[in-house]
Amino acid sequence: MTQELTSQWLAEIKALKQQIAELQTEHDAGWQSAEKWRKLYNTEAEQRRTDAQMAQQTIASLKAQIHQIQGIEAAQLDDPTATTAIQQEVEQLQSVEELKARLIAVMKERDRLLQALKTEQDNHSQTRKSLTTALGDAIDGLTKERGST
Template structure:
């Protein structure tokens, strides 16, 4: 009887060690999942901030183009664009330069300069639009990668939980444990 009891106690201790090891592994996996989630959230915040900054720069460049456009009405702007235009110090300078042009040749030279500036700004808008699209694609890729990593971690946690739940249980002996002497 003492041999059975000792064996039974040894099995209980082994199972307790197994349970503790599995709990530690589960806790480690949960911490890993939490770190991945934090990384994902940090990356998403950064991407949103970058996208907002790029959008603001694009809007500013559109406003610059509208201010320098020799053909009025080429750029359609809302109230935000008009406010951005009125805040540009360059607008007053451009207006003064146009007012100083006394001859047709001076006006044409000024127009050529403005058209060149407009072309440069259009190139900047195209480049920034492209950069924004690349940034958005990179954000989507990062989001997908982090989501997959988080899903894999959750799958591992689920598998470990199933292993833990499927551990064989040792039946309790029918005889009660003898009282210690």
């Protein structure tokens, strides 16, 4: 009977050791899986932080370009109300896409104004040539009339 109890105890101990080994294996596998997910999470979080930082830098750069293009510097814009309004408009832009869209609109407006200025300069030049020609013709006419009298 002692032999039988000892065998049962040994069998029970062996079964428990087997369960402990299986549980340890499951524990290790779970730990490795958790570690893998932790690394993936940390990698993704770092990428998100990097993307956010780059977006902030891009926003700052685009805001600086908008400020430059709009001529917000005090030397270029004497009206403090207009300057404040422009600064508030720029500050309300929240995303890189909004900044890009606004920058594109400003650049189109600048190009349109440059074209209008060039057209005005060309018209001014043509008017000056026409007036110079008319003045020259008038002087020639006066000279001929004085010479004939």
